[in-house]
């Protein structure tokens with residue numbers, strides 16, 4: 001058997017995507033109740049949407065373990081994996097395991113749905129129901145995030161493999177033949193640059209557009225989303 005060494009598994013765009021997604025989700029969540037922080041909420045929501053659009057493309061053109069063909073599997077594979085878990089001998093995967101992949105697909109779908117309904121709401125394309133759907137999607141996404149993080153911790157313990165560190169460094173222990181060859185730093189730089197440029201210009205625009213708020217207006221701050229229309 002070939003010797004085990006540190007091999008590259010996650011390319012740089014996948015890692016930049018992951019941590020940017022986690023930050024944009026947390027930012028959107030934490031600012032969702034505040035009228036004063038609405039510009040930040042909307043900006044981080046757009047960034048989340050853009051990141052997912054990037055990830056959908058990267059799932060087809062990215063490196064081996066980033067590709068959907070490598071980790072999106074049918075129900076039979078998920079059941080097999082669950083059985084190996086229950087038997088106390090979970091199968092090891094260098095990339096995403098089939099159960100983790102279900103959470104990942106759900107996060108991408110719910111992220112798209114939350115972002116799209118947020119966009120529609122912000123542009124007044126629907127009624128009250130849109131706000132309900134937006135909140136329901138965001139809540140469902142939070143639930144999946146919690147399951148995702150618990151799954152990552154459980155899987156790290158079961159396999160005695162630090163998955164969080166792997167999502168930071170891109171590296172795991174494995175044989176050289178299963179590692180990826182290149183980090184694809186150029187695409188990561190493009191992604192990080194696009195996120196930074198969009199975030200910066202969007203917040204600058206919001207700062208320019210915001211009229212100096214009077215004490216009367218401030219009293220009305222803090223009600224979720226409603227005030228966006230008042231600010232226009």
Ligand code: HEM
Nearest residue numbers: 014018021022025095096097100104107145152163164167
């Ligand atoms: C502190 C919080 C988080 C930690 C520690 C964490 C950790 C991880 C780890 C270790 C993986 C790789 C799993 C594997 O080895 O199969 C992963 C993948 C992933 N996580 Fe997280 N995660 C966190 C938060 C989030 C959040 C908030 C989201 C979504 C809003 C998210 C979405 C994803 C997605 C989509 C993937 C797949 C990555 C890809 O292939 O592009 N994670 N996460």
